Amino acid sequence: MKENFDFLMPSVNFFGKGVIQKIGDRAKMLNMSHPLVVTDKNLRALKNGPVAQTLASLEAAGVSYAIYDGVEPNPKIRNIEEAKKLYLAQNCDSIITVGGGSAHDAGKGTGIILTNGDDITKLAGIETLTKPLPPLMAVNTTAGTASELTRHCVITNEETKLKFVVVSWRNVPLVSFNDPMLMLDVPASLTAATGMDTFVQAIEPYVSTNRNEITDGQCIQAIKLVEESLREAVANGHNVEARTKMVEAEMLGGMGFNNADLGYVHAMAHQLGGQYDAPHGVCCAMLLPIVEKYNLIAAPERFAQLAKIMGENTDGLSVREAADLSIKAMRQMCDDVNIPRSIKAIGAKPEDFDLMAENALKDGNAFSNPRKGTKAELV
Ligand code: NAD
Structure with a gap:
């Protein structure tokens, strides 16, 4: 048992049926003018699924976006490098992750290499980040890893076959969305x-x-x-x-x-x-x-x-x-x-x-x- 500790609480967390509809307004409130939506092909293909509902709310609020849908399970270094490229090419100013732990960690990893240096393997460990990530919101679709509210970012290095973790308070998304209705069709x-x-x-x-x-x-x-x-x-x-x-x-x-x-x-x-x-x-x-x-x-x-x-x-x-x-x-x-x-x-x-x-x-x-x-x- 620890007697002295710093206790980290996630910031804003929307919880409950239908909360996904609030994401467009929240993006505006955070001055996100062109977020990169980080997700996978499977979720993007779901009719009226979590990605479709996120995009609909952004559109209703007049927020434009770009999409990176290349996230793989156990996200790899190449996923965050591809997402970073797209972020810069599309002049994005923020990140919205939609998915389970893999999408959230890929979004966090993208944010990390956008602001803290290209080589994420050098940042493995505890409190290695010196600069804030771009504004990041997380729409969660599995219950789950809780990556939508944790300070962890788990990435796989395919060369070494090692999963490594970047642990930092700077990784905690600004806002998380946990809408159980988005999870009903999880097999x-x-x-x-x-x-x-x-x-x-x-x-x-x-x-x-x-x-x-x-x-x-x-x-x-x-x-x-x-x-x-x-x-x-x-x-x-x-x-x-x-x-x-x-x-x-x-x-x-x-x-x-x-x-x-x-x-x-x-x-x-x-x-x-x-x-x-x-x-x-x-x-x-x-x-x-x-x-x-x-x-x-x-x-x-x-x-x-x-x-x-x-x-x-x-x-x-x-x-x-x-x-x-x-x-x-x-x-x-x-x-x-x-x-x-x-x-x-x-x-x-x-x-x-x-x-x-x-x-x-x-x-x-x-x-x-x-x-x-x-x-x-x-x-
Ligand atoms: P995942 O994100 O890898 O998703 C697995 C599959 O489920 C994907 O194919 C995805 O498309 C599908 N899926 C997700 N939501 C769905 C939905 N609502 N309906 C239908 N299909 C859906 O799985 P996961 O278990 O959430 O995440 C695992 C990753 O998270 C691992 O890399 C693990 O190491 C990491 N992790 C991170 C933390 C953290 O705090 N950062 C904690 C624990 C684990």
């Missing part, structure tokens, strides 16, 4: 993967060495909301109540890990994502019960509390028995939403484990893990 497998990311982003800060009472409050409520709603959202994407609760969980967990940091699940998931270009949420979910079982001896009381937060009956159990129950509950959640049990499912190969373990121990998320591991243990 079940994507709902499960992104929802498990939200779950992990609430559990890791709850057991992090950098936690505090405020982040505990955020993470506890986020975990409860995921328990109440993720299975329902996967089973029926059009369940608006379940979608709404997942967005609330995502925002709470995002604020939690923005301030209390993460752990080995994310440190190792970044290696799987970088090496095999695998979906981030799936990587996190597969690792969750395994890593937390390993972490258990470092904080048995916390894991016993986790079991209660997840709705398990711990009456009459010892701390160790209750703690074990929390791991069982994590495993059950993964199974219920069809997360594969083995990393073979994403093509992981034992010959890569040594290097991935070495790099995971260097990942910024490793430092707040409650148990200090060795390379051999991570392998």
Whole structure:
């Protein structure tokens, strides 16, 4: 537990059904005269989807725009370089990201190389940015990474097969939009993967060495909301109540890990994502019960509390028995939403484990893990 800390809160966040319609007026309020909309081809092609609704609101407010739709999942350095080129060629003055974590991180990365220097790999690490990004708003379409309100920007270097993170308060978008109606058509497998990311982003800060009472409050409520709603959202994407609760969980967990940091699940998931270009949420979910079982001896009381937060009956159990129950509950959640049990499912190969373990121990998320591991243990 940290006793002294700086606590980062996102600035303006629109939440709820239909809030996307406010984006045009907000763009005008921020004096955005020609934003670059950063998104992917899939979302752009959706009829009346999140991109179409964003553009309609901008047009209604008389705001012109340019579009970069080349964002790939696990966004690559070339994506932000292409977007920067377009931004300059089109004389843009601001950025609007539309999508999940990949679009937001690509938009942040574009902003970073527009104002802080061309080589983003040199800016990996904590508080390396010296200049503000261009004004940036984020329309979120998955629940999710919470990148629409975090200080993190995760980019993949294809040459080294490494995902690296630029962590800075300057990365926090000025305004975020979380409209659950934009998420109703997210397919079940994507709902499960992104929802498990939200779950992990609430559990890791709850057991992090950098936690505090405020982040505990955020993470506890986020975990409860995921328990109440993720299975329902996967089973029926059009369940608006379940979608709404997942967005609330995502925002709470995002604020939690923005301030209390993460752990080995994310440190190792970044290696799987970088090496095999695998979906981030799936990587996190597969690792969750395994890593937390390993972490258990470092904080048995916390894991016993986790079991209660997840709705398990711990009456009459010892701390160790209750703690074990929390791991069982994590495993059950993964199974219920069809997360594969083995990393073979994403093509992981034992010959890569040594290097991935070495790099995971260097990942910024490793430092707040409650148990200090060795390379051999991570392998
Ligand atoms: P994503 O952004 O990569 O999107 C995955 C797919 O879902 C895409 O093909 C996209 O078109 C589709 N999609 C998104 N919204 C949709 C919708 N409403 N309807 C239909 N399809 C939709 O997935 P993600 O899990 O949100 O983001 C993962 C990325 O975010 C990873 O690179 C991860 O490392 C990063 N991340 C960032 C942070 C942060 O704070 N910056 C935190 C966690 C993860």
